[in-house]
Amino acid sequence: MMSSDKELNSPRERTATIISKIHAASDVVELIMEINEGREAAMLGSRFSSPLPGQFAHIAVPGSFLRRPLSVAGFDDESGRLRIIVRRAGKGSSALASLPVGSSLNLLFPLGNPFPxxxxxxxxxxxxxxxxxxxxxxxxxxxxxxxxxxxxxxxxxxxxxxxxxxxxxxxxxxxxxxxxxxxxxxxxxxxxxxxxxxxxxxxxxxxxxxxxxxxxxxxxxxxxxxLEERMGCGVGACLVCNCGIKSPDGFAYKRVCADGPVFDISEVGFE
Ligand SMILES: Cc1cc2nc3c(=O)[nH]c(=O)nc-3n(C[C@H](O)[C@H](O)[C@H](O)COP(=O)(O)OP(=O)(O)OC[C@H]3O[C@@H](n4cnc5c(N)ncnc54)[C@H](O)[C@@H]3O)c2cc1C
Ligand code: FES
The missing domain is CATH 3.40.50.80 (Nucleotide-binding domain of ferredoxin-NADP reductase (FNR) module)
Structure with missing residues (x-):
C-alpha cells in the first residue's frame, strides 16, 4: 500500500538506489540517489515533500557498523532524487564514494533542523x-x-x-x-x-x-x-554528537543531530 504524504515527510529508514555518480573534484564525488518511496510517490502523482537545506541523511555504509551523516546537497521534489556530495575523509566516506551506480543504500532521512x-x-x-x-x-x-x-x-x-x-x-x-x-x-x-x-x-x-x-x-x-560532529544514532539518543552551546545559565550541551546541525553562530563555541 502507498504511504501517505505525511509518512513520506517524516524522518525514517528508507532505501535508495544510486543512479548517477560524478567525480566533482579531488577526493569528492557527487551521487544522485533515487529514494525508492519518492519514485513510488511520483508514479502515483503524489509528491515526496522536500527535505530542507541544512538537513542530512544518516547513511548505512557497507563494511561499517555506524552510519555516516551526509548533508542534502539537493533534492528534486518531483522524482524524489536526492543529491549527496561526499569527500573521501576516511573508511566510511571512501566506501560510500566507491559504490557503483545501481547500488542500494539504507538511509535515515531527512534528519536535523534546517537553515532558517x-x-x-x-x-x-x-x-x-x-x-x-x-x-x-x-x-x-x-x-x-x-x-x-x-x-x-x-x-x-x-x-x-x-x-x-x-x-x-x-x-x-x-x-x-x-x-x-x-x-x-x-x-x-x-x-x-x-x-x-x-x-x-x-x-x-x-x-x-x-x-x-x-x-x-x-x-x-x-x-x-x-556544525559537523561524529555521530552515532543520528536521532538524539546516544549523545555522541554533543557540543557546547551558550545558554541563559552560562553553558549547555546540545546534540548536533537533533538540536542542530544548524545553530545561531552567537550560541556556538569553536575553541
Ligand atoms: C550534519 C553533517 C553533515 C555532513 N555532511 C557532509 C557532506 O555533505 N559531505 C561530506 O563529505 N561529509 C559530510 N559530513 C562529514 C562526514 O560525515 C564525515 O566525513 C564522515 O562521517 C567521516 O567518516 P569516515 O569513516 O569516512 O572517516 P573516519 O575514518 O571516521 O574519519 C576520518 C576523518 O574525518 C573526521 N570525521 C569523522 N566523522 C566526522 C564527522 N561526522 N564530521 C566531521 N568530521 C568527521 C575524523 O575526525 C577524521 O579526521 C557531515 C557531517 C555532519 C555531522
Ligand atoms: S548522534 Fe546520537 S545523539 Fe546525536
Missing amino acids: MELIESFGKVWIVAGGIGLAPLLFAARRASQRRLAVRSFVGFRDDTHVFGVEELEEYGPVSLVVGGVVTERLSEVMDREAPGLIFACGPAPMLGALRLVCAPRGVRAFVS
Missing part, C-alpha cells in the same frame, strides 16, 4: 560562506533561495585548485568570491566593509567558523552555521 530560509526575506539577501566540503548543504540553500528570487552572494574557499567544486553552479545564483589557498573570511570582511551584508549561512571547518564569528560579532551580523 524564512528569515532571508526580512534581510533581503543571503550570503553563503563555505569552506571545502561545507559547500554541500549550502548549494541546496543557495538554489532554494534563488528559486524564491532572493538575492544570493557567495564566499567560498578551497585548499587548492584540485579541490574546487560547485563554483559554476553557485555563479548561477549570484556573485561568487572564490578563495583558493587563502582565508575566505578575510575576503568576506573586506566586502562587509563596503556592502551591507545579508543573512549569513555557513558551513566549513571549525577554524573557519570561529573566524566567521570574529567577523560577524563586532558588526552585529546575523549568521547561522551548520
Whole structure:
C-alpha cells in the first residue's frame, strides 16, 4: 500500500538506489540517489515533500557498523532524487564514494533542523560562506533561495585548485568570491566593509567558523552555521554528537543531530 504524504515527510529508514555518480573534484564525488518511496510517490502523482537545506541523511555504509551523516546537497521534489556530495575523509566516506551506480543504500532521512530560509526575506539577501566540503548543504540553500528570487552572494574557499567544486553552479545564483589557498573570511570582511551584508549561512571547518564569528560579532551580523560532529544514532539518543552551546545559565550541551546541525553562530563555541 502507498504511504501517505505525511509518512513520506517524516524522518525514517528508507532505501535508495544510486543512479548517477560524478567525480566533482579531488577526493569528492557527487551521487544522485533515487529514494525508492519518492519514485513510488511520483508514479502515483503524489509528491515526496522536500527535505530542507541544512538537513542530512544518516547513511548505512557497507563494511561499517555506524552510519555516516551526509548533508542534502539537493533534492528534486518531483522524482524524489536526492543529491549527496561526499569527500573521501576516511573508511566510511571512501566506501560510500566507491559504490557503483545501481547500488542500494539504507538511509535515515531527512534528519536535523534546517537553515532558517524564512528569515532571508526580512534581510533581503543571503550570503553563503563555505569552506571545502561545507559547500554541500549550502548549494541546496543557495538554489532554494534563488528559486524564491532572493538575492544570493557567495564566499567560498578551497585548499587548492584540485579541490574546487560547485563554483559554476553557485555563479548561477549570484556573485561568487572564490578563495583558493587563502582565508575566505578575510575576503568576506573586506566586502562587509563596503556592502551591507545579508543573512549569513555557513558551513566549513571549525577554524573557519570561529573566524566567521570574529567577523560577524563586532558588526552585529546575523549568521547561522551548520556544525559537523561524529555521530552515532543520528536521532538524539546516544549523545555522541554533543557540543557546547551558550545558554541563559552560562553553558549547555546540545546534540548536533537533533538540536542542530544548524545553530545561531552567537550560541556556538569553536575553541
Ligand atoms: C550534519 C553533517 C553533515 C555532513 N555532511 C557532509 C557532506 O555533505 N559531505 C561530506 O563529505 N561529509 C559530510 N559530513 C562529514 C562526514 O560525515 C564525515 O566525513 C564522515 O562521517 C567521516 O567518516 P569516515 O569513516 O569516512 O572517516 P573516519 O575514518 O571516521 O574519519 C576520518 C576523518 O574525518 C573526521 N570525521 C569523522 N566523522 C566526522 C564527522 N561526522 N564530521 C566531521 N568530521 C568527521 C575524523 O575526525 C577524521 O579526521 C557531515 C557531517 C555532519 C555531522
Ligand atoms: S548522534 Fe546520537 S545523539 Fe546525536
